[in-house]
Amino acid sequence: MNPARASIRTPDQRLRVFVSSTLRELAPERRAVRRAIEELRLAPVMFELGARPHPPRELYRAYLEQSDIFVGLYAERYGWVAPGEEISGLEDEYRLAPRDMPKLVYVKEAAEREPRLVELLDRIRDDDGAAYVYFADEDELAELVRGDLATLLAERFATAAAREPVWPSTGEPLVVETGHVTPPPVPLSEMIGRERELARVLDLLRGSARFITVTGPAGIGKSLLALVVAHEVRDDFADGVAFVDLAAVTAPDRVTAAIAAAIGVHDTGEGDFDRKLQVALRGRRMLLLVDNFEQVIDAGTVLRDLLEELPDISLLVTSRSLLRVSGEHGVELGPLPLPDPSRIVDRPTELQAASVRLFVDRVRTVKPDFELTAENAIDVARVCVALDGVPLAIELAAARARVLPPAELLERLRKRLPMLTDGSRDLPERHRTMRGAIEWSIQLVPESAQLLFARLGVFAGAFSLEAAEAIARPSPGAAGAGDGDVVVDLEALVDASILHQRERGDRAVYMMLGAVREVAHEHLLELPDARAVHDRYAAWFIALSEEAEYALEGVSQQTWVDRLNDDADNLRAVMRHLLDTRQWSAAAHFAWMLYLYWWVGGHLGEARAWMNEVLDSGEPLDRLTEATALYFTRAIAFWQWPDVSLIPDLRRSAEGFRASGDLPGEGLAYISLGLAQLAALTPPDPVGAAESLERALASMREAGDTWGEGHALVTIGRIELLQGHYDSALERFASSLDIAQRRGDRHAEAIAQYHVGWVRLLLGQADEARRRFEINLDLSCRLAHDEGIAYGLEGLTAVAAEEGDAPRAGLLMGAAEVLRERTGLYNMRPFIVTSPFVDRVLDGPDAIMFEAARGRGRALSTADAVAVAFQAPDGARS
Structure with missing residues (x-):
C-alpha cells in the first residue's frame, strides 16, 4: 500500500x-x-x-x-x-x-x-x-x-506503522457538521432558455423581496430554475441555502416539520414545534428553497408567519399556483419560445429558439454526434411546436432521438399525442401536453417496463435496484405480470429519461421527477394488484428495518443512519400505508425495529405521533403492539417532562413486552419506568426506581442484549451519581464503556465517556474529566450527533469553570446554547447539568468576564467552538 x-x-x-x-x-x-x-x-x-x-x-x-x-x-x-x-x-x-x-x-x-x-x-x-x-x-x-x-x-x-498509524488518532482534524442543513441538490441537467426569468428572480432576491414564488404547470421547469437560483445566490446568504422538498408531503400540518428537518431541527416530540423552528432560524441570514408547495397550498400561512417573525430569512418557493399570502412576489414560467417552422429556410435564426436549443442539447446527451441539418431542421422545429415548448415533454421526446430520427419522431408524436391529451380536458393545455408526452414516452418502452413503471409509482422517494426488484415480482394470479428482467426494464426507463439515476454515497439510486411520479402513481392505482404492490413495498422496508435493528447498535451505525436518511420519505410512506390500512401490529413492529434510528436521527416525535394513532384506533391490540405503542408515547413523554401519571402505562408496557417474550423491550420499559418513579413530581419513589432499574438490567442480561445492558448500566449509574455514590456510579459507567467498546458502538461509547467524565470531575480529577469529555466530543463530531456535541461542550464548560477559567467556560457555554437552539434541543432536560459549576463563576468576581465570553461563544460556529474546546487551556486561574 x-x-x-x-x-x-x-x-x-x-x-x-x-x-x-x-x-x-x-x-x-x-x-x-x-x-x-x-x-x-x-x-x-x-x-x-x-x-x-x-x-x-x-x-x-x-x-x-x-x-x-x-x-x-x-x-x-x-x-x-x-x-x-x-x-x-x-x-x-x-x-x-x-x-x-x-x-x-x-x-x-x-x-x-x-x-x-x-x-x-x-x-x-x-x-x-x-x-x-x-x-x-x-x-x-x-x-x-x-x-x-x-x-x-x-x-x-x-x-x-513507521509511516502512519492504520487507525488515526482523534487528534486528526475533524469535519464538524451540526444542524445538518440540507443543501440544494445539483440540478440533473443544464437550464436552457430561462435567462429572462433567472434574471428576474435574482433581481428580486438581491433587492427587497423576501418571498418569491415561481409558478407554472408541471414539467415547465420550476424546480430546475429554483435550483439554479439557489446555487447562484448561496454566497449572498451568510448561513447558506436550505432545500425543503415537499414532494412526499401531502398534509399541510407536516410543512413545519419538513422545514425543520431541512435545517437540522430534531423532532423530539416535545414543545411547540413552530416555536422551535423560529428559535432555530432567529438571527440567521438564510434562504429557504421550498419545492413542490402546490399539494400543501393551505399551509401558506406557515411561510408568512416565518417571514414576519424572522427578518433575515428569505423564501424561494415553487408551486403550480400562487400561495396568495402577503409579501409574495410571483414569477410565472410559461413554455419555452418556439420556432416558426415555415420561416426556417429564409430565417435560420428560428433555430436559436430556446425550445430547439433544449431539444438539441438533450439529444446530444444520448446521441453525441447529432447535428441540425437542412434535412432535419424543420422536423425538429415541428417536434418542439407539437410539444408546446414544455421542457419536460421536449426532454422526453429527445431521449427517443437516439433510435428515432426527427421525422419519425414527429410522425409518432402526431399519431399518439392528440389521442393521449384529448382525454384530459379538465387539465390546463400545457399540462395536457406534458401528460401526453409522459404517456407517449411510456408507451414506447417494452410492456414489461410499462408495468414496472406503474409499480414504481408506489415509491415516495428515491429507490435502489433491490427495492425495485422486491416490488416488481408478480402477484399470485396476475397474468403476464413481472415477466421482464427488472435491470433491463430499469435501463429502458432510464434511457427514455423517465427515470434518473444518481449516486448517494456508495449506492446507486433511481428517482422520478414529480410530474412523472404522479403519472406512475395513477397507473399503479389502475393495476388489479395495486394493494399487493403496496404490501410488497411495505414488506421490503419492514425487512430492511429488521436488518437495520442490530446494525444500528454496532460499528456500522452511522452507515445505516445515512442509508435510512436517504430512505426517509419511503419510511414515512410505509408507516402511513400501514396506519391507513389499519395494520396496527405491523406498524408497531416497524417502528420498534427502527427505534434507535428514530432516537439517534431526531425523529422520536414522529414515532410518538404514529403510535398515538395506534392507541387511539379503538380497536383491540395484541399485547406486543400495545406495549410498543405505550412505550413510544409514554417513555418519550417522560423524557421531556416526567409525570407520575405515566407510571401505570409504563408498567403495563413492561408487562406486555414480558408476556410477548420481548425481554429487551421489557428492559427498556423498566428503564423508563424507573426514571419516571425517581423524577415524578408527586412524590418521587427512589426505592421503586432502584427496583425497576435492576429489573431492566436483569432483563437485558437474560436476553443477552449487550446494547440494552449498557444502556441500563448508564441509567443506574446516573442515579447513583445524583445520590453521591461516586464509586459505584463509576463502576457502572466503566462497565457500560467496556461493552460499547467491545461492540464497536461509538454512540454508546460517547455516552459512557461523557458520564465517566462527570464522575472524574466530581472527584476533583479535572484533567481526567477533560480527557473523557474530549473523547465524547470527538466521537460525537464524527457521528454528527448534535446532542452529543452539546453535551461535550457543556462538560468542558464545567471543567473550565472548576479550574477558574471564566473566559473559556463562557465561550463554550455560549456555543453549546446556540447549538441546542439551532437543533431544537434546548428543552431537553439533562440528568447532569453544568449549572452548579457555572453558578460559582457567576457569583464571583469573574461574572462579567464569563458573560462577555458567553456572548462571543454564541457568535461562533460550532466547528470553531469545537476547535477551541480541543485547544489546551491557558491554565487555571485562582
Whole structure:
C-alpha cells in the first residue's frame, strides 16, 4: 500500500474495501461480504447495480482510487457488456484497480461458467498481486473474507506503522457538521432558455423581496430554475441555502416539520414545534428553497408567519399556483419560445429558439454526434411546436432521438399525442401536453417496463435496484405480470429519461421527477394488484428495518443512519400505508425495529405521533403492539417532562413486552419506568426506581442484549451519581464503556465517556474529566450527533469553570446554547447539568468576564467552538 493510498480514509477514518461482482446471481454473497467487512470496522464500497455501465466508469474509477483493498466475487456470469463497450463492467473494475492495491478474489464453485468469465479468471490467477480462493456458499465466503482481511490488515499494519498509524488518532482534524442543513441538490441537467426569468428572480432576491414564488404547470421547469437560483445566490446568504422538498408531503400540518428537518431541527416530540423552528432560524441570514408547495397550498400561512417573525430569512418557493399570502412576489414560467417552422429556410435564426436549443442539447446527451441539418431542421422545429415548448415533454421526446430520427419522431408524436391529451380536458393545455408526452414516452418502452413503471409509482422517494426488484415480482394470479428482467426494464426507463439515476454515497439510486411520479402513481392505482404492490413495498422496508435493528447498535451505525436518511420519505410512506390500512401490529413492529434510528436521527416525535394513532384506533391490540405503542408515547413523554401519571402505562408496557417474550423491550420499559418513579413530581419513589432499574438490567442480561445492558448500566449509574455514590456510579459507567467498546458502538461509547467524565470531575480529577469529555466530543463530531456535541461542550464548560477559567467556560457555554437552539434541543432536560459549576463563576468576581465570553461563544460556529474546546487551556486561574 503506497503512502498516498494509506492516507485515504472514510469520514469516520475506516479503511475502504471495494467489492466488485455481478449483482443478481451473487446478492446473498454480497450481503455476507458487507457484514464481514463491517464487523472488522472497515467501510464496504458497493454499488447497487454491481458491474453495469451505471454508475459510469468515471465514478467507479474514482471510488477505486480512493479504496484500500479490492475484493472480487465471481460465479457463473461475465456480466453485461454495454453498447459501444468491449468488456463488461465486472472486468473493467478489475482492470481499473491500481496494480499495488491488495486484491482478494473469491470464486464460487460452479459446474459451468460463461466463456469470457473463464478467460478473465485465467488472467486473474496469473496476477501475482491477487489472492485467489474458491468457496461453496455465503457462510464460507464470509468466514474467508473475515480471515483474509484480518491477516491483510495485520501485515499492512506492520509495514505501515513507521509511516502512519492504520487507525488515526482523534487528534486528526475533524469535519464538524451540526444542524445538518440540507443543501440544494445539483440540478440533473443544464437550464436552457430561462435567462429572462433567472434574471428576474435574482433581481428580486438581491433587492427587497423576501418571498418569491415561481409558478407554472408541471414539467415547465420550476424546480430546475429554483435550483439554479439557489446555487447562484448561496454566497449572498451568510448561513447558506436550505432545500425543503415537499414532494412526499401531502398534509399541510407536516410543512413545519419538513422545514425543520431541512435545517437540522430534531423532532423530539416535545414543545411547540413552530416555536422551535423560529428559535432555530432567529438571527440567521438564510434562504429557504421550498419545492413542490402546490399539494400543501393551505399551509401558506406557515411561510408568512416565518417571514414576519424572522427578518433575515428569505423564501424561494415553487408551486403550480400562487400561495396568495402577503409579501409574495410571483414569477410565472410559461413554455419555452418556439420556432416558426415555415420561416426556417429564409430565417435560420428560428433555430436559436430556446425550445430547439433544449431539444438539441438533450439529444446530444444520448446521441453525441447529432447535428441540425437542412434535412432535419424543420422536423425538429415541428417536434418542439407539437410539444408546446414544455421542457419536460421536449426532454422526453429527445431521449427517443437516439433510435428515432426527427421525422419519425414527429410522425409518432402526431399519431399518439392528440389521442393521449384529448382525454384530459379538465387539465390546463400545457399540462395536457406534458401528460401526453409522459404517456407517449411510456408507451414506447417494452410492456414489461410499462408495468414496472406503474409499480414504481408506489415509491415516495428515491429507490435502489433491490427495492425495485422486491416490488416488481408478480402477484399470485396476475397474468403476464413481472415477466421482464427488472435491470433491463430499469435501463429502458432510464434511457427514455423517465427515470434518473444518481449516486448517494456508495449506492446507486433511481428517482422520478414529480410530474412523472404522479403519472406512475395513477397507473399503479389502475393495476388489479395495486394493494399487493403496496404490501410488497411495505414488506421490503419492514425487512430492511429488521436488518437495520442490530446494525444500528454496532460499528456500522452511522452507515445505516445515512442509508435510512436517504430512505426517509419511503419510511414515512410505509408507516402511513400501514396506519391507513389499519395494520396496527405491523406498524408497531416497524417502528420498534427502527427505534434507535428514530432516537439517534431526531425523529422520536414522529414515532410518538404514529403510535398515538395506534392507541387511539379503538380497536383491540395484541399485547406486543400495545406495549410498543405505550412505550413510544409514554417513555418519550417522560423524557421531556416526567409525570407520575405515566407510571401505570409504563408498567403495563413492561408487562406486555414480558408476556410477548420481548425481554429487551421489557428492559427498556423498566428503564423508563424507573426514571419516571425517581423524577415524578408527586412524590418521587427512589426505592421503586432502584427496583425497576435492576429489573431492566436483569432483563437485558437474560436476553443477552449487550446494547440494552449498557444502556441500563448508564441509567443506574446516573442515579447513583445524583445520590453521591461516586464509586459505584463509576463502576457502572466503566462497565457500560467496556461493552460499547467491545461492540464497536461509538454512540454508546460517547455516552459512557461523557458520564465517566462527570464522575472524574466530581472527584476533583479535572484533567481526567477533560480527557473523557474530549473523547465524547470527538466521537460525537464524527457521528454528527448534535446532542452529543452539546453535551461535550457543556462538560468542558464545567471543567473550565472548576479550574477558574471564566473566559473559556463562557465561550463554550455560549456555543453549546446556540447549538441546542439551532437543533431544537434546548428543552431537553439533562440528568447532569453544568449549572452548579457555572453558578460559582457567576457569583464571583469573574461574572462579567464569563458573560462577555458567553456572548462571543454564541457568535461562533460550532466547528470553531469545537476547535477551541480541543485547544489546551491557558491554565487555571485562582
